[in-house]
Amino acid sequence: MSLFYAFSLISLFWVIVHVVHHLRKPQTALLPTLNNIPRARSWADSSTSVIVNKVLLRCQTTAFNAKHDELAGKLKDRRSRSLRKWTAAFYSIGVGAGICGLVISFGGLLWLTGNSLFFQVFSDSAILPSHRKRDFSSSQPDARTFIQPIIPGVTVPWAHLPIIIIAVCLCQIVHELGHAIAGALYSVPITSLGMSLTLVIPSAFVSFPTGFLSSLDVISRARIIAAGPWHNLVLWVFLAVLGRTTDLVERATGVGNILVSLGWEDMSNVGRVVVGLDDDSPLNSVLKVGSVITALDDTSLADEEDRWSQYLMPQILSDIPWYGWCVSREIMQTSSSDCCSEVHPTLDYLCFDSLGYGKGCLNPIPILSMSNAQFRCQRGNDCDDNAVCAQPDSSASILRLSVQGQDLILWNGPRKEIWEQVSVSRYAPRFWFIPTNTIGILRDFWSYLQMATLSLFVFNLLPLPFLDGAQLLNALLDYVRPVSELGVDEESGISQRAPAALWKRRFERLVQFGTLGMILLYMLLRVGGTSL
Template sequence: MSLVLVVLLLWTVIHAANYFLHRRQTQSILPPPRGAHSFGRRRNYFWDSRTTQVILNKFHLRVQTSAWNAHHDSLSKVVAARPGARFRSVVTYFYNLGSVVCVLGSVAVLGLTLAPSPSVPLLRRGMDVVEKTVAPRDTGIKPIIPGWTVPLNHLPVILLAVFLSQIVHELGHAFAAALDAVPIMSAGVSFTVVVPAAFVSFPATALEALKPLARSRIIAAGPFHNLVFWSLLVLVDRARTGDFLAHTMYHEVSDIGRVVVGMDGDSALQGHLALGSLITKLDDTSLASPEDRWTSYLTSPHLPTPTLGWCVDRAAYLSSPQSCCEPHVSSPLSCFSAVSSAEKGCLDAVNVLVDVQEQRCGSDADCSDASQCVRPDESAPILRLTIRSEGQDRVILWSGPLAEVYEQVETGTFLPRFRFLPLWAYTSTRLFWSYLKMATLSLYLFNLLPLPYLDGSQFVEALLDMAFQVESGFDEYDVEALEAASTANRDTQRRNRGRWKEPIRNGISIATMCLFVLSALLALTNIR
């Protein structure tokens, strides 16, 4: 609900700005810029110029400009110039290689669509889950849904990563088009509800006039750029450049525990667990390990029974009520069970579990004659979080599902070396880096699916044109051949070669759509 209110407030501000700026323009005595109403009467404009238009239509905002067209034309001239012939051949070879790589990618993504979903269900949590979700060994479609499979506060990071990946994608189309002197009509960005997007548009006639190989090169350049960008990100990871910079500003505390770097505003732990707190234990499980015991412990379906209990006064325990141990009974006390017998009693958990100096026991023999060894009953799950501050340990108790702690508290393993550095910087940067790798690789694969409005459908069409040798409608004809009336045969051959293109293309598109929808549904049923 809070996200809906934020979205409504954002679009209210945008429409209010549109109203006042549009009103100012209508009151101006100057005529509106040329082309201000070229997109229809139903859409509203809050800023226009000769090169740039910002179009607002309900929950859709579109900014498009032709200001970069001249730069793109200059790039085409540089590539076509004779001194740059060697450069042109190298770049052409590079993007031709991209076409081949995209053919392999198309086969790979269809294989992933056919692959069964993993048997391990997806968890509803953060960055550690994201890294596991996009691991190379996983197969099938794994949806990343903010608020469902990943935390809702990851949404801005995901949108930013996808938007940057789209810019890299569109630059690929623009650079490849410059090789064949295909001009761009406009470039820009759009914003629909909360999703940003980038785009570059070309004249349809210019693309259709190209040979199939050149057309496939331009279409494949976008996904190919995403793959190259992903490779660079992986190379930076392998070189550990980010780790070196991180260790100069942060120091790792995984040998001690986990640092609290974020918390939901409505969490019951607010005021008890401060940001920057160092959690060393969950119950008796130490977090001092390079393994992610925080995730494994809090997402375990069963709360581990403590191996050790606490020594309490025997007479007070035996005389305590047992009403809190009954199902569906609300009580300020917590249910405890004896370690060496089946006796149960209701005690104040804070008095028993919070004192870190309290004597622990494995049986009654470890306690004094007047004491008895007890521990929290399985019917009353209580989580003990041990916090270390200035060399001293203290215990915070949590009563309730462990999954809520996992969903409400975000932890990391790095503390800043300097006070001016924020706690969240390292974790957020690492999170963004993970989503950026995921987004750019996903755009490479997803755009190669032969589905409507994706590069894959146009790429398959270009490949079919090459396979069936279907020539464009802009081919040059020999005048002598025309005089000899020999073009009738040529037209007949073209129709015969191309008559199977449309059925094959439509069949591939429909089959891919069915497989993709089926895989997505199977992946959604695998989420818990």
């Protein structure tokens, strides 16, 4: 999916949203709304409203208020004393995890910014790494940073955007569910809950009455604040354990392969099955979904290891054998070398470099299509006396795709574009009604779900305004040194803000602005490093 195509789909979505909103304007919302009603006691009394403002879509409802009140009543009931005790203990652990996450997130940001600044200022040859396409199975962590942002169209294909949004939405719901349950533990009512979408970024929210949290003691407030990130961390641990357990069970019993084999055929002993292809890709005319690619150049894809991603990534594996072609000595010597100086070579006449006999422009199709062993060579003496060993010049970005049941495909251009435009899988569906990329979608969704929930845990604990980290820091400062917002001047008897409260607020602002400054500096260093 190209940037233009993705932009068109996003624009069309927002146009439809605004059209529907305009048509429903007499009712003031896309969904039925009841205004000026008391707190909902049942589903029938609830109200739901939808707000559309430019690229903001916000839906909130009071439909779950009664359920939340029921949960609060059950936790408060004397008969549920044991449940309340264990729930409070669970969220107390969450406070500890939140404090650790706050320290780790702030310390990690400090380390990242300092490390980037060091390489930018003191290293002459070091250039900060640019954003790269991410591959779940074979990507290697960068030596200078462990953060790889997930940016559709830049680090991951645009086709992954829908499953990224769904994964983030689910993790947001789990996050807000933590705040809601912890609030019910202390009978804190919710005024509404809902979801919002800003352009393509989803978010969930739970609204508590203004000032209600500040009336609680520090421990109770900390439990409610840390409950959201704690839920995300618990979800990440659950997914990691479940994935590991599933892997162990699969290795011991093979039940997973048995179930998969009922609907899909494993083609890893042949190659990789094409399960997705960008609409604007030049390969559309020669490839189709369901084709089996058996080799890239001389690298066979008939392997359980992900040779596809390894070969198409910027750094090619060093263990790949090099082979040339035996070309007539006379043709090589009499051919012109004019095309070798062209900046953008074509497939009409390609620059070939022979071992010790110079360069020449030849038609690559008949040469590169020769797969017989007698026409392949690694040294000059591998060919007979009337031939030389030649290969496409290093300036020519030529890649050969061997496809089962059809002619060889020659690709002229950066090999990473193939990885961006073509999605492959080791499994082919046995029945026509099974979507080709079902397994790939589920695998990617699982990976994004793990990344999203862990990212929400870390990011929400940064001490930034409107994030859980800033509120947790406030609660910690109140616990370490309780202060009164107002004091009374002994001489004048006039209430005034206590000095301790002023210093606390100043410290919080210093930490928040410092965190924001480090984020901006890190982003500037990344952008500056990629442009060097």
